[in-house]
Amino acid sequence: MVTALIVLLSFIGLIIIFIALHLLRMTAGKKIAAKELSLMSIKKLSPMGTVQTLSILPLVDFYTDDPVLKTEAGVSYLIRADNTTILMDTGLNLRREHPSPLLHNMKALNVRPEDIDMIFISHLHLDHLGGMKEQKNRKFSLSKGPVSLRNITVYSPDAVAPSEFNPGPVVEKISAPKILANGIASIGIIPRSLFFLGYTREHSIAVNVKGKGIVLIVGCGHQTVEAIIDRAQLLFDEPIYGIIGGLHFPVPTGRVMAGPLNIQNMFGNDRAPWKPINEEETMHGVEAIRKIKPKLVALSPHDSSDRALATFKEAFPGQYVDLLVGKEIKI
Secondary structure (H helix, E strand, C coil): CHHHHHHHHHHHHHHHHHHHHHHHHHHHHHHHHHHHHHHCCCCCCCCCCCECCEEEEEEECCCECCCCCCCCCCCEEEEEECCEEEEECCCCCCCCCCCCHHHHHHHHCCCCHHHCCEEECCCCCHHHHCCHHHHHHCEECCCCCCCCCCCCEEEECCCCEECCCCCCCEEEECCCCEEEECCEEECCCEEEEECCCEEEEECCEEEEECCCEEEEEECCCCCCHHHHHHHHHHHCCCCEEEEEECCCCCCCCCCCEECCEEHHHHHCCCCCCCCCCCHHHHHHHHHHHHHCCCCEEEECCCCCCHHHHHHHHHHCCCCECCCCECCCEEC
């Protein structure tokens, strides 16, 4: 009995130490993030040019209405802006397969790896890099077998390298906002210190569609939608036409659970785990988007709950589009 009690108390002590260390790291990270933002030069990117046409084809996400396609709690989008083809993130590939869900879906949707002109890594988390091993080793992979890519540029907010499965691309680290091609830009990193995942730099794509305005394409939204909108309004004279992608509202539960623990909420939050992302914050996100009067809103289900999707759909009845793998969003 005494031995069991000692073991239990030791276990509780370890948990307390673990939480305390992560709280200290998170607090220190918040100071670093504030300093990094204060040193960043945010200058207008307008004029950045325009594109005539834009389409976003989800290749990896949580839902699809096509039984031929695979889904998972990860992200990869194919963005076509005039003649430029961008692969944004490379999914999760939880089972470490070859072909991966990404590669399987690309083949089913007649998307060839050799047609990709650039790769855009939103941030260095496993569900955007191709797996846990990739996150640990700071690499990205499209699959766990050979994938032929040209000698293209990879735009990443942190140092990352192509895996042995897809050598060839050259990585350029992005910090400040930058025009990547005519009418296409990175809004620059917005850092955030998360409780479990630590210091996270994330950036989003902005595409200026002629006669319509800026379309923001977001990986996970750890920056918060409010910060993303604020950054875009500092960078561009054009109105924000639409927001597409992950905004991270796993409320009340996310897609990744460990028993009763809402892993997505705990991992993607910059507060202690007993202060999760809540309904009030979801509504703050809705109000931030409502203020810009968008013509298009499409929320990724990979990191937002069905309740959050329903909230956004109800808030933007004439503008909301379901984000589904294989369903191309044309602008």
